[in-house]
Amino acid sequence: MRHVISVLVDNEAGVLSRVSGLFSGRGFNIESLSVAPTLDPKISKMVITTIGDDQVLEQIKKQLNKLVNVIKVADCVGKDYVEREMIMVKVQAKAENRPEVLRIADIFRAKVVDVCAKSYTMELTGAKEKLQAFVELLSPFGIIDFVRTGTVVMEREMQGRRKL
C-alpha cells in the first residue's frame, strides 16, 4: 500500500542522508521524496511516499522517530489531506499538432511556460492520477523531456464544519 509520510527535521547538513540511509539500510522503499525548509529556517519538511504493509509503515515511522534530527513524523493514513505534485513536460509540437496539444493543455489547465517552433514546455500541478493522464495523452506527440517534483501534502483543516 502507498503511504505519504511528512517528516519535520532539523535543517542541517547530512540529515537527508540520515533519512535516505535509513530507508536503504533497512530495505524500505522511497517512491518520491521532496525536501525544503519550512517557515522556520532551522526546520525542514520532508514528504516521503513509500510502499509497504502496515507493519513496514509502523517500523518506518518508529525508525524515523529514532533519528536524533527528526522532530516529528506524521503519516496521512486515515486523514483528509490535499496531495499535489508538479510536473514540467517538453512535448514535440509540429505545426499540425499544435492546436491539439494546446487543447489538451487547456483541458488540464496546464500552463505553457516556454514555447518554440518545434515544442511546448508546460507545467501542471495536481494529484498523481491527473498528472499521469496528462502525460499519457501527450505521449503520442513525443515527449522530449520530463521532470516531476515528488508529492507534497497538507492536511485539510476544519473537517467538522465541512461535514455540516
Place this chain on the structure above:
Amino acid sequence: MSKMKGAAALIESLRCEGVKHVFGYPGGAVLDIFDTLYETKDIQFVLVRHEQGAVHAADGYARATGKVGVCLVTSGPGATNTVTGIATACMDSIPIVIFSGQVSTHLIGNDAFQEADTVGITRPCTKHNFLVKDVADLARVIKEAFYIARTGRCGPVLVDLPKDIMKALVSFKYPEEVCLQGYNPTYKGHPGQIKRIVDHILKSRHPVIYAGGGIILSNASEDLITLARMTRIPVTTTLMGLGGFPSGDDLSLGMLGMHGTYVANMAVTETDCLIAIGARFDDRVTGKSEEFAPKAEIIHIDIDPTSISKNVQVDIPVVGDCRMVLLDIIALLKERKKDIGELHKRLDTWHTQIIGWKRDKPLRYHYSASIIKPQYVVEMIDKLTPDDTIIATEVGQNQMWTAQFYKFKKPRLLLTSGGLGTMGYGFPAAIGAQVAFPKRTVIDIAGDGSIQMNIQELATAVQYKLNVKVMILNNRYLGMVRQWQSFFYKKRYSHTSMAVSPDFVKLAQAYGANGMLVDKPSDVRGAIKDALETKGPVFVDFRVDPEEDVYPMVPAGAPIKNMLLV
C-alpha cells in the same frame, strides 16, 4: 573570559563529563589534542596498538563500569579502523563516545591526506554522529554526544573534529542542559499497559521471563530478581542478559536460543505468558520466529520503540526503561497478595515440569582424561575465579562454551559481542575492563582464531601492566564455522583449519608477557591457578579437542524446540 584552544576545550569538556580514561591512538589530525594531553594528569590516556582495539577497550570499559567509554583516534585510517568497534557497540547498545580527527575544514572534500568522510561512513553504525564545523559549537556538541550515548537505548556517538577547529580559540563554557527537540526517550512505562501486564501475569499458568541486555544496561538486575522471586516465575536470559539473573538460582533456566539450554527452549515453547524484558527477539534467540513461543501472549518491555513488534508480534508492549517499568510492576503486584498466592499454587505443576526438563536434559559434555575438553577449561575457570571476576570472550565456540559453563551470578561481569559477533573483541575489551578495575581478575576466554585478530594489544597490556589473563581454547580450527561445515556441509572443512598458528607461549614472551602451554586435562586446574597468581598478562594455550562441538544446537531457521543434543 580568557580564550583557550579547541583542543583544550575538548579536554576540559571531558573533565566536565567525569572522564578518567581515554583509549586511543595519535596521528597528524589530532596532534593539537595530543599536545594538550601531554600536560593532562587527571585523565589517563591508554595507547592501544590498533584503533579497533581502542573502541573495543572503551566498550569493555563501558560494559564493566556502566559509564560512557571514550576513545580518541586520528582522521582517515584512524577513523575507518574504528568502524568494526563502533558497529559492535551499536548492536549491543553500549554507550561510548568516539572522537576522530578530521582534516581542516577548508580541506574537507578535497581528498586531502588522511581524509575520509567519517561521519558518512559511521552514520549507519552510530546512534548519532557530529562534525564540528565551528569551535563555538564544540562544548555543546560534546555535551550532546555524551547525553545521547548514555540515555534512552544507549549507543556509540562519534564526534568528528577538524584540525583547525582544535587550533581555533574559544571562550569555554560547558552547557548545563541539553536541548534536543527530536530526542526524548521514554523512561516511564504507560500505566494502563503496566496494569494489563500485572493482570496478565496473575492469571497465567506457565509464565516465563525472557530477559536481555536491557536488564544490565538499565541496572535492573535486583528488580528482576525481586519480580521473579515474588511471583516464582522462572527466568531465561539471552547472551547479553547473562548475569542479569543469577545463574544457578532455582528460578534460573539459563540461556535460551540456538545454543541455549533444553529447559529454557522448552519452557519458552510451552509458556502461555512470555515476559520479554530488554530483549529484542534476535534470530539467534527465536529460531523460526513464527514458531517462537507459539502458545504465549507476549509482553514486551523495551526502551526502544523500534524493537517492539519488529521480529515477533507482541500482545502487550510497554515502551520504557526496564528498571522503572519493573519497579512499577512490583509496586502493583504488592497490592495483589491474594492473587499472588493463587499464582504460586497454580505454578506448582509448571515448576514440576521445569525441574523435569532440567533433570532430563542438563547442559553436559563428555569428559576425557586423555584430551582436554574446552568445556572443562571453562568449568575450571568458573571454579577457580572469585565472584567478581570479569570474563570477556571472543566469538564462536569459545563464546558459547563460556555462556553455557561459566556461571555468571552478577551483572556487568560478561563482556561479549552479542549482536555483531565480532572476533577480536574480547582481548581489547578485557584490557578496557582491567583499566577500569586494576585489582579485579579479568579473563579473556578466546579461541586460537579470534585471539589473532587483535593480538597486537598484548603490547598495550604489557605497557600498562594490566593483569589480563587470556585462556586460549586452541582447537586449531575456526571451530564454530567448522562445526557448521560438519553439520550442514558434509564435513567439507573449507578454509577453517588454523593449522598454522604462532607459538602462543613464545609470542607472549616476545611481547614481554608470560605464556603457558597445557595439553593434559590433569594440568588444567594447576595452569589456571598459576596464571591467576602470575603478575601481568598471561597467555595460556590450552590444546583442546579439535573437533568438539557446541551442544545443544538448534539449526538456523528451525523452531527452538528442535534441538540437537549430546
